[in-house]
Amino acid sequence: xxxxxxxxxxxxxxxxxxxxxxxxxxxxxxxxxxxxxxxxxxxxxxxxxxxxxxxxxxxxxxxxxxxxxxxxxxxxxxxxxxxxxxxxxxxxxxxxxxxxxxxxxxxxxxxxxxxxxxxxxxxxxxxxxxxxxxxxxxxx
Amino acid sequence: xxxxxxxxxxxxxxxxxxxxxxxxxxxxxxxxxxxxxxxxxxxxxxxxxxxxxxxxxxxxxxxxxxxxxxxxxxxxxxxxxxxxxxxxxxxxxxxxxxxxxxxxxxxxxxxxxxxxxxxxxxxxxxxxxxxxxxxxxxxxxxxxxxxxxxxxxxxxxxxxxxxxxxxxxxxxxxxxxxxxxxxxxxxxxxxxxxxxxxxxxxxxxxxxxxxxxxxxxxxxxxxxxxxxxxxxxxxxxxxxxxxxxxxxxxxxxxxxxxxxxxxxxxxxxxxxxxxxxxxxxxxxxxxxxxxxxxxxxxxxxxxxxxxxxxxxxxxxxxxxxxxxxxxxxxxxxxxxxxxxxxxxxxxxxxxxxxxxxxxxxxxxxxxxxxxxxxxxxxxxxxxxxxxxxxxxxxxxxxxxxxxxxxxxxxxxxxxxxxxxxxxxxxxxxxxxxxxxxxxxxxxxxxxxxxxxxxxxxxxxxxxxxxxxxxxxxxxxxxxxxxxxxxx
Numbered sequence: 001x002x003x004x005x006x007x008x009x010x011x012x013x014x015x016x017x018x019x020x021x022x023x024x025x026x027x028x029x030x031x032x033x034x035x036x037x038x039x040x041x042x043x044x045x046x047x048x049x050x051x052x053x054x055x056x057x058x059x060x061x062x063x064x065x066x067x068x069x070x071x072x073x074x075x076x077x078x079x080x081x082x083x084x085x086x087x088x089x090x091x092x093x094x095x096x097x098x099x100x101x102x103x104x105x106x107x108x109x110x111x112x113x114x115x116x117x118x119x120x121x122x123x124x125x126x127x128x129x130x131x132x133x134x135x136x137x138x139x140x
Numbered sequence: 141x142x143x144x145x146x147x148x149x150x151x152x153x154x155x156x157x158x159x160x161x162x163x164x165x166x167x168x169x170x171x172x173x174x175x176x177x178x179x180x181x182x183x184x185x186x187x188x189x190x191x192x193x194x195x196x197x198x199x200x201x202x203x204x205x206x207x208x209x210x211x212x213x214x215x216x217x218x219x220x221x222x223x224x225x226x227x228x229x230x231x232x233x234x235x236x237x238x239x240x241x242x243x244x245x246x247x248x249x250x251x252x253x254x255x256x257x258x259x260x261x262x263x264x265x266x267x268x269x270x271x272x273x274x275x276x277x278x279x280x281x282x283x284x285x286x287x288x289x290x291x292x293x294x295x296x297x298x299x300x301x302x303x304x305x306x307x308x309x310x311x312x313x314x315x316x317x318x319x320x321x322x323x324x325x326x327x328x329x330x331x332x333x334x335x336x337x338x339x340x341x342x343x344x345x346x347x348x349x350x351x352x353x354x355x356x357x358x359x360x361x362x363x364x365x366x367x368x369x370x371x372x373x374x375x376x377x378x379x380x381x382x383x384x385x386x387x388x389x390x391x392x393x394x395x396x397x398x399x400x401x402x403x404x405x406x407x408x409x410x411x412x413x414x415x416x417x418x419x420x421x422x423x424x425x426x427x428x429x430x431x432x433x434x435x436x437x438x439x440x441x442x443x444x445x446x447x448x449x450x451x452x453x454x455x456x457x458x459x460x461x462x463x464x465x466x467x468x469x470x471x472x473x474x475x476x477x478x479x480x481x482x483x484x485x486x487x488x489x490x491x492x493x494x495x496x497x498x499x500x501x502x503x504x505x506x507x508x509x510x511x512x513x514x515x516x517x518x519x520x521x522x523x524x525x526x527x528x529x530x531x532x533x534x535x536x537x538x539x540x541x542x543x544x545x546x547x548x549x550x551x552x553x554x555x556x557x558x559x560x561x562x563x564x565x566x567x568x569x570x571x572x573x574x575x576x577x578x579x580x581x582x583x584x585x586x587x588x589x590x591x592x593x594x595x596x597x598x599x600x601x602x603x604x605x606x607x608x609x610x611x612x613x614x615x616x617x618x619x620x621x622x623x624x625x626x627x
Contacts, residue, residue, distance in 0.1 A: 030397065
């Protein structure tokens with residue numbers, strides 16, 4: 001078996017998602033997608049991560065935790081907005097406690113994975129495009 | 141659907157609601173309105189819905205919580221969102237509101253045309269902690285080490301025993317009820333469909349039911365069967381997820397992975413049948429997504445083949461069963477007192493299942509599975525039975541539907557729809573209720589009361605007195621969604 005050349009270790013943060021994106025992210029760990037075999041893994045601490053996957057429109061209560069978790073991820077790192085809410089185009093953008101997704105609340109994400117929710121295959125394809133890229137992402 | 145508005149005085153209000161509970165009725169919702177009315181809706185054992193109203197005196201209304209602990213959160217929520225004050229409430233700390241909210245900002249009475257100016261503060265509310273020698277405070281969240289929704293728990297522990305768990309949820313509070321307010325009814329479905337990814341069909345069905353009730357439109361038997369088919373498909377999906385998560389809570393990876401695989405097969409089947417892996421956007425007033433019934437039967441057969449072996453495997457696994465037994469026990473009396481819903485209630489011996497009182501299920505004779513033990517094992521087993529019962533219902537519905545060809549005449553609710561109603565379904569997590577008021581085709585109030593809102597305090601009780609290491613397992617045995625609860 002060919003060893004994956006580049007890996008991606010992401011930490012997930014829910015900032016007001018409906019749990020749809022979470023369910024589809026979870027499906028990636030099932031044998032149908034088996035992300036570990038592709039060199040991608042979900043890590044428990046932002047300190048161990050090289051990327052942060054954010055879901056949800058970023059609620060006011062999650063605004064500060066989001067900033068802190070992003071700060072805790074060592075660079076170089078990638079910010080990934082997963083799903084339409086995080087991408088800033090979900091149905092709850094206008095709700096009073098929503099802060100306009102990742103771009104509206106923290107900074108422009110490096111990668112946007114659209115969909116409501118995106119299917120596990122969509123997510124996997126997009127993540128593989130990151131790991132396949134020669135440039136590991138912007139230096140921070 | 142509900143009986144006409146019956147405005148009560150202070151003692152009448154408390155007595156009415158207390159008597160309803162004592163007579164075995166289910167609280168559907170306690171709802172506040174902009175015009176200072178507080179309304180309770182109850183579902184009586186014969187399926188009738190009754191309601192009563194209290195008109196706030198100034199900003200005040202008498203708290204029901206000392207008599208009905210299950211509404212403690214409802215009243216705190218009303219206090220945060222409307223600013224009305226429940227007098228004699230035993231614990232009126234903020235529930236949803238955080239120190240970041242502007243002073244006097246009560247979103248459901250505020251003018252939301254202006255975006256609130258949030259305070260420059262941390263969002264944490266004061267926690268209720270146990271004090272004393274040897275007591276340690278352990279805070280978990282709001283972000284978590286795995287892929288789950290955000291929520292903050294403050295444990296008071298002594299050694300490894302949990303003395304008290306204080307719930308600080310509502311991190312995912314987007315302001316859904318306010319976002320629905322003022323919307324044209326044609327714009328409601330996409331939002332309602334996304335209140336919660338795990339109970340979406342139930343939410344969509346409630347909106348459809350509410351709009352049809354208000355318009356006096358009777359959906360055809362075929363349309364109703366198609367909706368029940370979706371509701372049961374969602375139950376299977378959600379239960380397969382929970383049944384995968386419970387073994388994961390004790391590191392039983394084989395059972396977890398095999399159940400996740402069944403869930404994935406089921407989701408792929410739903411995608412090819414209905415066009416969405418989680419069944420978003422499948423029900424609107426007057427309409428329901430349809431599918432080839434033969435394909436559904438093939439899907440059930442396919443998953444059922446793995447299921448039989450898996451069920452025998454997990455039920456016969458001594459270590460796993462031993463771990464679940466007598467863990468996180470909720471006594472029947474506590475479940476009843478706190479209004480536990482769905483599997484959480486049925487696994488503690490409460491027989492309530494909203495399907496048995498729903499006209500949509502009248503010819504299906506749903507078998508309600510209960511268990512008296514109230515522990516993780518009971519919640520696991522009730523789900524096992526419910527998956528099989530849902531498959532039985534699905535086969536029955538598929539057979540009937542394959543013999544019916546008549547498509548419904550297309551119906552849209554009138555653009556000037558008015559009135560107020562209450563709609564409910566049994567979601568995978570239990571009784572899910574919407575109280576909807578429309579004026580001239582626009583939403584004036586949309587109150588969402590999902591089962592998880594009742595069950596979170598039940599989980600907190602189940603965790604007290606257990607070892608903190610059992611929390612993941614107990615938590616997963618409830619598998620409560622945050623988004624439904626937080627809205």
